[in-house]
Amino acid sequence: MSQTWWQKSIKPIAARIVGLAARKPDAANEHQATIFVFGTKLLVTLRGIDAATAQAATAKLEQQFQHMQRNWNAWKSGELTDLNQAIADGRSMAVSPHLLGLIEMAKRFESLSDGLFNPALGGIVGAWGFHSDERPMGYRPDLPAISTLALRKPTMGDVSIEGTVVACTNKWVQFDFGGFAKGVALDMAEETLKSFGIQNALLNAGGDINSMGNGGACPWRISIRDPKSSGVIAVITLAPDEKIYTSGNYERFHEIDGVRFAHTLDPRSGIPVDHIISATVIADSGALADATATALTVAGPRDWHRIARKMGVKYALLVDERGGIHLNPEMRARISFSSDRAFTLIESPPL
Numbered sequence: 001m002s003q004t005w006w007q008k009s010i011k012p013i014a015a016r017i018v019g020l021a022a023r024k025p026d027a028a029n030e031h032q033a034t035i036f037v038f039g040t041k042l043l044v045t046l047r048g049i050d051a052a053t054a055q056a057a058t059a060k061l062e063q064q065f066q067h068m069q070r071n072w073n074a075w076k077s078g079e080l081t082d083l084n085q086a087i088a089d090g091r092s093m094a095v096s097p098h099l100l101g102l103i104e105m106a107k108r109f110e111s112l113s114d115g116l117f118n119p120a121l122g123g124i125v126g127a128w129g130f131h132s133d134e135r136p137m138g139y140r141p142d143l144p145a146i147s148t149l150a151l152r153k154p155t156m157g158d159v160s161i162e163g164t165v166v167a168c169t170n171k172w173v174q175f176d177f178g179g180f181a182k183g184v185a186l187d188m189a190e191e192t193l194k195s196f197g198i199q200n201a202l203l204n205a206g207g208d209i210n211s212m213g214n215g216g217a218c219p220w221r222i223s224i225r226d227p228k229s230s231g232v233i234a235v236i237t238l239a240p241d242e243k244i245y246t247s248g249n250y251e252r253f254h255e256i257d258g259v260r261f262a263h264t265l266d267p268r269s270g271i272p273v274d275h276i277i278s279a280t281v282i283a284d285s286g287a288l289a290d291a292t293a294t295a296l297t298v299a300g301p302r303d304w305h306r307i308a309r310k311m312g313v314k315y316a317l318l319v320d321e322r323g324g325i326h327l328n329p330e331m332r333a334r335i336s337f338s339s340d341r342a343f344t345l346i347e348s349p350p351l
């Protein structure tokens with residue numbers, strides 16, 4: 001069942017375990033748990049460990065996710081909203097090591113993506129009505145205010161870090177880490193699982209996936225969803241430790257007078273992108289895969305290849321608004337199409 005846009009957003013409600021079960025204990029010693037986090041279900045599959053370790057590790061993950069949800073939300077009171085308020089007031093502020101790490105990564109990815117991944121544009125994301133848990137009925141964005149905000153050019157380049165103190169020269173900068181928070185969170189979850197001695201795990205947050213290890217007896221096999229239908233475009237076997245992320249404009253959007261507005265914005269204009277429905281990226285870290293998927297959604301059919309190269313990812317697949325599939329030959333060689341639907345493939349030069 002597809003999720004509504006507000007279900008996918010980062011909500012400050014408590015992360016909670018909604019199920020924990022041992023599966024195939026004889027074959028792979030596999031345990032599955034579902035944690036409700038970031039407004040989506042995170043399916044945790046752990047292999048090669050006993051039930052007590054699985055339970056303890058899952059409880060630790062839940063606790064960590066609660067902390068992230070509280071402090072990384074762009075619209076519910078927490079450390080991030082405190083920092084955004086400080087920036088708007090022209091003050092600098094000391095922040096926690098976690099938030100500092102997020103800001104440092106955000107600066108790096110913004111620069112690598114030529115500014116297409118821009119987590120400083122929270123003010124504009126909010127002005128489009130995306131900073132809310134519920135879909136705002138009848139919300140009408142103030143378009144002149146949005147274009148004025150875009151002209152202020154909030155970027156991560158306006159932000160400097162000294163020790164633990166964050167300062168900003170542009171008071172229109174408002175952080176919104178929704179474009180890669182899930183990737184960062186799943187990377188951190190991996191570290192936690194490793195501390196429990198776990199080597200094989202799959203963390204699947206609504207199709208954004210971190211794999212750990214080679215899966216043990218059976219490799220990790222993943223479906224890439226078809227944003228044009230409820231089906232699947234293709235399946236792919238992940239190499240050990242690979243992460244696969246999809247940014248989609250088909251689930252979280254705004255409809256005004258029958259026109260859909262996506263939740264991914266082009267930082268150059270402040271306007272939602274309309275040329276790409278979904279962008280799937282494979283990378284070595286969840287943070288990079290998530291940020292790149294967002295950046296490629298903005299880059300679109302013409303520019304995605306250059307940006308993917310700059311960001312250093314080796315595999316990408318984009319679905320444009322007409323259903324055409326843009327991908328690099330290395331990605332093409334790895335996927336098996338698993339649909340009756342005929343796809344138009346637009347293959348790029350190698351990445």
Ligand code: ADP
Pocket residue numbers: 008116117118119125130176177178179180246247248249252263264265266267290293294297298
């Ligand atoms: P999905 O939730 O489908 O995985 P993304 O990973 O692309 O999508 O995240 C989209 C979110 O990122 C938006 O809801 C908003 O919070 C934020 N965002 C929107 N546009 C940008 C952008 N150009 N750069 C960075 N973050 C963005």
Ligand code: MG
Pocket residue numbers: 178179180247289290291292293294
């Ligand atoms: Mg993303």
